[in-house]
Amino acid sequence: MLDSLERPEIREIADILIMNDASSDNTSWIAKRRNYKVITHVFNLGYGSAIQLGYKYAVRRRYDYVIQMDADGQHDVCNIPKIYEELKTPDENGNCPDIVLGSRFVEGSSEFRVGALKAFAIRMFRHYIRRHTGVRIMDPTTGLQGLSFPAFLYYSKYGHFDERYPDANMVLQMLLLGFHIREIPAIMHARETGKSMHSGLKPIGYMIHMACSLLQITFQYQIKKKDAGVGTQGAISTKISLE
Secondary structure (H helix, E strand, O other): OHHHHOOHHHHOOOEEEEEEOOOOOOHHHHHHHOOOEEEEOOOOOOHHHHHHHHHHHHHHOOEEEEEEOOOOOOEOOOHHHHHHHHHOOOOOOOOOOOEEEEEOOOOOOOOOOOOHHHHHHHHHHHHHHHHHHOOOOOOOOOOOEEEEHHHHHHHOOOOOOOOOOOOHHHHHHHHHOOOOEEEEEOOEOOOOOOOOOOOOOHHHHHHHHHHHHHHHHHHHHHHOOOOOOHHHOOOOOOEEEEO
C-alpha cells in the first residue's frame, strides 16, 4: 500500500496520514521509518474513532479535502485522483459534492463479490436510505470516500460520527442534513491477507447496531429536524489531505 501511495500522481496532490488504532503488528514502525505522518492510539478504540481523529487532524490543519481508504489492499490507489477531481466538479446546479463514494456497484466499477449476508445488508440499507431520503445509493457501506471540508468538519464534532461502525448510518445522516453525496465507480480488490473487522460473530452485532442507529438517526434528523440545513453551509479551506 505504501509503495502504491508513493506514485508521483498521488504525492503531488495529497499528504498522507496513517491512522494506527493500537495495531499489534509493525504498522507504526514501518510507517515512521518511511517518514509518514502517523497517529497512534494507545488503546484500540475502534474503526470509527480512528477515522474521526483523522478528521480532527484535517480540521485543525485546514485541509480542503480528506480522502479515506482502507490499508488492507482492497482499495486501489488509482481511485484517489478520480475522487479528488469529482470533489471539485460542480453539477448542473453549480454544486460540488460534499461526499464522494467510491462504489463497487455502479456501471464502470470493477467486479467485486460480497457474501450473502453482506449483500442482503447492502440491499436493505439501499432501500431504507432511498425510502427516507429519496436518494438511491448503490454502495452505502463503502469505506472508500472523499469528503469536503464542511463534511469532515461536521463529522469531527462530538456526537456526529459513529465511533464503532460508521457505515450506511452516516450516509443516511448526511443526506438528511442536506449534504450532497455523489457516487462514482471504483476499482477494488478482494482481501488477500489480514482479518476483517466483521469476522466471526461480529456481523450479528454489526447488524443490530446498524438497525438501531438507522432508526435513531431517522428520528433525530427527519422527525426532530435536528441540525436541519447544516449541509447547505459553506466553509473556507486551504489544502488537501489523504487519510
